[in-house]
Amino acid sequence: MSLLGADFRRDMEIHRYPLLVYALVPLTALVLQAWLPRVLGNYAWFDLPLVVTVYFALGRRSPIQGTIMGAAMGLFEDALSHHAIGVNGIAKTVVGFLAASVGIRIDVENYTIRLLLNFLLSLLSSAIFLFVYRVLLGLDLEWDWLTQLFIAIGNSVVALILFPLLDRFQIRE
């Protein structure tokens, strides 16, 4: 009975958006992520594709959709870099899946939870990236956790601004 109740609550809280938002927001995030470091230099401490992945995964509450979206964003980022294609893809696939899985169980409208989730998932994404690069591929890579910490904080701040903005595009029934 409680399971049915949870499913019912989940169905009621699924966020829906116009198709254009699904297409344009991820693309804008990718373009800005590629362009803003030219303006901000080494201080571009954020990962917009990750924030967008987390947002849609939390809002849609579908692990499959979160997984696919994370994979697509990660692969896209890999394609723009000179790394092997799939390193970011794996990291963001896991992040998308976890965000959607968590979104089923908790109230994602709470700003503190959003902040915390973004912070933790950003660090998790960095850890998976490092694991895949060093362990799975056996490649050398210098790593600076302090930069990753700044990026996680930056993602939380961006999420704080971006999530309410994107909530405005929801389809209200």
Added chain:
Amino acid sequence: MESFFVRYRNVLVLLAILLAQIVGLAMQVRRGSAGHSSLDSRDGSSVRLIRLWADELVTPPERLIHNSKLGVLWVWNNYFYLRDVRQQNRDLQNTIDRLRLEQAALLEDARQGQRLQALLGFQEKYIYSTIAAQAIGTSGSSQSRVFYIDKGEDAHLKPDMAVITGDGIVGKVRDVFPHTAQVLAINDQTSGAGVILQTTRLRGILRGNADGQLMIVGILADERIQPGEVVLTAGGDLVFPRGLPVGTVEKVRRDPDRDAFIQVMVKPAAHLDRLDEVLVITSTQPRFSDQQQKDIATSQAMKGAEAEAIKEQAIQEQLKASQINAERLPGLTDPNAPAASQAGAAQPAKPGQPGSETSAPAAGPPAPKLLPTIHPDRFSPGAAPAPDTGADSNSAPKTGTSPTPQPPPERNP
């Protein structure tokens, strides 16, 4: 069975997608004989296709943003901010005229220098052709310090071409797409460039670290390296021509992995994090533009006429000096001697050869004027045995003042 797939469909989809990506990664990584893994420097066709799609999707908006920014700046600079432009224009025109002549002279020197180095067997490279390009985007990742420029195959760019700015080197072209190219910055961890320290002449390999800082590795601990020393390209990596500025030494620290080695941290000469316009070196072979060829021809003509005038003047001065010397030196010929005897001394007559005496050249070398002997002996000129004196062609001509020959004294053993 159906309930299993339905129940675990989320996890199954996750695993399937992860597995597909892992397989894709495995196809891109190559394991060497020593057990070290490495990525192929050249992407496979399928990987390149994915990169091309991503590039084609992201580049147009980036180009739009970049061009909008340039457009706003252009309107501002060309229609609003025009103070003192006329005076600046005149000054710049004067500077251009002066620099063109200076450049022509330098190009000539460069060409001559290259010829000389070719003679010496050197393989020195000069930058002769570059293409200006705008940096329009980056990878967006701090682990991948690459950026994109707005020139590609349409501008005949090729992988491994050096990318520089007026301040120093920036990176090298990694991948070329139809209208864009991906440039690997020198501060990326996977990049590498041969460099040399200007003063100490120590050589090392330049690469980036996790923070995007430049460092030279592979240098043995050396106390001579001081902060502020200039770092230049060494030219041995077949990408960057020799002698381009790289940066200055910021500090020296011990290599954490190798005790005997140090890491030299370098402050880049180019602003690697704020790149707008860059130059791609497309050729290191001499190829001058039409205007440069004209300037060189003008310079050579001017120099040629000047050289001819100097040469003519030098010849005249040399002739004049030799005439003065000839007048001042004591004469080697007796001006009072008969012409025939002088001629005969100069060109000995060959017996039995008709006209041999008269055929002596008038412009032959002057005959030495012999002074009278004070104490003659048998070795004195003119003291030779009498019978064939007149026929001996090697004998010196007789003079009116020659004393009578005396027989040599007998020597008893």
